[in-house]
Amino acid sequence: MSRNALPSELGDFLKARRRELSPAAAGQPGTGRRRVKGLRREEVAMLASISTDYYTRLEQGRRQASEPVLDAIARVLQLSDDERVYLFELSGKDAARPRGRAGQRVLPQLRRLLDDLATTPAVVLGRRTDILAWNPMAAALFTDFAGIPEEQRNFVRLVFTDPAFRTLYPDWDHVARSCVAQLRMEAARDAQDPRLTELVAELSARDQDFRQWWGAHHVAIRGTGDKSLRHPIAGDLTLDWSNLTCTADPDQQLVILTAEPGTPSHDGLRVLAARVSAS
Incomplete structure (x- = not known):
């Protein structure tokens, strides 16, 4: 994947993940008419404690996120460990191990x-x-x-x-x-x-x-x-x-x-x- 493709890939990934997450699963009220399936940008931003403008620019490839912000977004979107690693890689960051992981079981x-x-x-x-x-x-x-x-x-x-x-x-x-x-x-x-x-x-x-x-x-x-x-x-x-x-x-x-x-x-x-x- 080329460097120029990364912003678009990152934005597409974030959009896909938030559209798959229901408001109820994210702890948000599902009342009222919703123009988009899943979570809105402003809801993701609010739950991640960042501004809507910041998150919008991130999806549009006009802003790079820090590791703490990526951690917060991964938590809000309820990403799996593999998805979290992918998010960090698309952002050019090293994926630090997620905290509070469940105990290991032998494969x-x-x-x-x-x-x-x-x-x-x-x-x-x-x-x-x-x-x-x-x-x-x-x-x-x-x-x-x-x-x-x-x-x-x-x-x-x-x-x-x-x-x-x-x-x-x-x-x-x-x-x-x-x-x-x-x-x-x-x-x-x-x-x-x-x-x-x-x-x-x-x-x-x-x-x-x-x-x-x-x-x-x-x-x-x-x-x-x-x-x-x-x-x-x-x-x-x-x-x-x-x-x-x-x-x-x-x-x-x-x-x-x-x-x-x-x-x-x-x-x-x-x-x-x-x-x-x-x-």
Whole structure:
């Protein structure tokens, strides 16, 4: 799409969305004769707390909107997440994450993939490193995630609050620092996330190391690497981990832990898999 086409495209998009939204759905009285279907321009402007002239010029491509104004319009027109991103892209803005989003649920295709990984530990991490799903091998390797209340089922939180995790990782300091750096990156992407704010406040109050490392402002992106673990059943393990992002929801990432065939770590995973299949 050319730059010259953007104002027209933006205006057409806004018109289409407001005409699809009934006054009742927007909380407006539907009495009286209406010349247009859906919301009028002045109604959108009023609900978005901007002037009618401002909104009219925006639809006509004679005015560019700021991000807060785009946020307000997206709210008034009750845009879906995809429509909101499209609105921001048409306006030449980066679509910041909408606030107050509903809790995440693992995508069905990721759930099926987890179930098929019978000998490979894997988890699905969401925003803030929330643990959305796991397979039996991951539970056997780390902990019984099902026994943890859902609101506390967060990987960084477990690293700092579960004594078993400190025993599991011989290089706990390195792992914990990496977790804090990854959480810092999450904060940069969504600084207004109230649950992230609550998590940081809780861990800062409970753990001096977390408080110190959080204040250092080091950042990291989840990608690939290796982890050393000392497991009570599988023994000492060195596992490669890979982080696969789901294109349908980039906030859901499948983390898979594997070992090179023929190594003691590979044998250890087979021992753990046998224990899981027998249970």
